[in-house]
Amino acid sequence: MKNKSIGLLLLVCMLVLALAGCGGSQNNTGSGEGTSASDSTAGQDDTAAKPLKDVKVVLDWTPNTNHTGLYVAKDLGYYKNEGLNVEIVQPGSTGADAMVASGKAPFGVSYQESVTQARTQGVPLVSIAAVIQHNTSGFAAPVDRGIKTPKDFEGKTYGGWGSPVEEAVMGSIMEIDKADVKKVKIVNMGDADYFTAVKRDIDFAWIFYGWTGIEAKLRGEPLDMLYVKDYSEKLDYYTPVLVTNEKQIKDDPELVKAFMRATAKGYQYAIDKPEEAANLLLKDVPDLDKQLVIESQKWLSPKYQDDAARWGEQKEQIWKGYSDWMYEHKLLDKPLDVKSAYTNDFLPEQ
Template sequence: MIKPKWTALLLACMLLLVAAGCGTDNQKSGSTPNPNDAGNSGETAEAPRDIQLMLDWSANTNHTGLYVAKELGYYEEEGLNVSIVQPGAGGTDTLVASGNVPFGISYQEGVTLARTQGLPLVSIAAVIQHNTSGFAAPVDRNIKTAADFEGKAYGGWGSPVEEAVMKSIMDIDGADVSKVNIVNIGDADYFTAVKRDIDFAWIFYAWTGIEAELRGEPLDMIYVKDYSDKLDYYTPVIVTNETLIQEDPELVKAFMRATAKGYEYAINHPEEAADLLIKAVPELDAELVLASQKWLSPRYQDDAPRWGEQKAEVWSGYAEWMFERGLLDQELDADSAFTNEFLPDTP
């Protein structure tokens, strides 16, 4: 799974859609308009409230807790009928920021860019506590460190952050990013691309790395977090928008109670959680889902006091890194970009 792109053009579209969405009636989200349908502490209304949750990408083990919460009835217990949907044409961040969809899956880098462009996107939980992404290459390319990127072909999705990250970690190794041949492969499959066009790409190990293991195609993985604490950012995150937080906090609390319960189940029962994901999305490779889930489940919460917890220094650190490299037009107000307010208390 290669990370999806976000660009300046997308942000321009986001600004237009947010402006258009500001006049819509009551968070045009595919939900019923009654803000009292989702009550406190699991109380359910007579008719469940219909809401949408939009993914960032095709379903995978980053999303297992969501499907667990749906399949085991945790959302229903909160009076919610949640539809988990694929990203829309305008992008998940766009639709959530504009209020057309109440909840979505995003990334810290996307939220950071959106916030500095005036978009009211807010992260309400970190799905995974530490960054599991990095640069991967088949072992026969002999890419063991960032310095080994020199003279190699990198396959990306055309975002300026890619070259900035490569430069950042290559500088540490005393290497020159201008010696990397950067190829835009869009959404091309990693395994096809490395056999045909490129030497390495940016992946999430929990999916593409585990798939490489199952294929018997070993790879060398360079995690970006190993080079800098500022690159150990949250990816992915669960997002909503400021208007929903202000106008219907009980809905956000109900949604997060059920979602946290789903991820806690996946942490403690990886095999059963994998089965639930496969049941909900049967087109997925069952062997890959199970292996990926076993690898990822302990990493959801990792060293945090509870699943979903976010730290201000993680948000400010990555934003500082982006600003220093010209990826942001202005500095981020980190405290407004995220909140732990809606996470349930630890038992």
């Protein structure tokens, strides 16, 4: 799960260009595939006679356990029961945010930081659910590098993607430890993964523990993990999130409600039955490492909802705290209109 969330500034430009064609959902883009498991629920007979509405969901990156609830909802017929034929696709060269903002797909997987930057540039993305309740990302290093605190970053080489967000986050947590980010050598990792890069020319990188951290454990390559949320409440932001666009909400709110009812059921299944959910993901994406998917799912499943009242719930203080932090660090041109950036209105009631 390469953390592409931190190389987003170029994407914002593409999103602005995409606005010219902004529209609602594209009803002719589905795969035409049916579900692969019945798991019948009430109402299925009513929808069976009606044509299914084709809906595309664009992932943020390659399929992984952040996305399990989507695959569960597809395979167990939850989308079909809502009258939807959902196609889950990987992003193209323009990325998920641009596709959703322009109306080429009604739904996608994004990140709070990406939505924040986009909205301050006039891009009409709206977050409709937090996939994971707390930020599970952080800076990771092989244990032999001796990086136990942010101060230990000094004199080390960090591998990233060239985004100002990376240095700003690193600098913020280093300041707490009375350390200087200017004493860190920052290099671009390019397409290298974490394991290749730390053997080649870097000491630490920014990862999601739920994927890369679990993989390190399975490979017998222990690491030290410094979660950014542990150093600042403002850095405990939502990553990833599910997004749509304003026009979709205005033109067809019932589609958004139906999609979220089924998706919430998918993630609840992944919370309650992590191993079964992992096997559904593996069935759809058989090239994934089975042991990694199962162990990652076991680790991540209780973190989807965590301490929230329901899966997907988003809080205003989380959106405000992170956007304030971005503005303070000159990563935004203007403050975010927080209330327009997210909504809980499409989450099903408990």
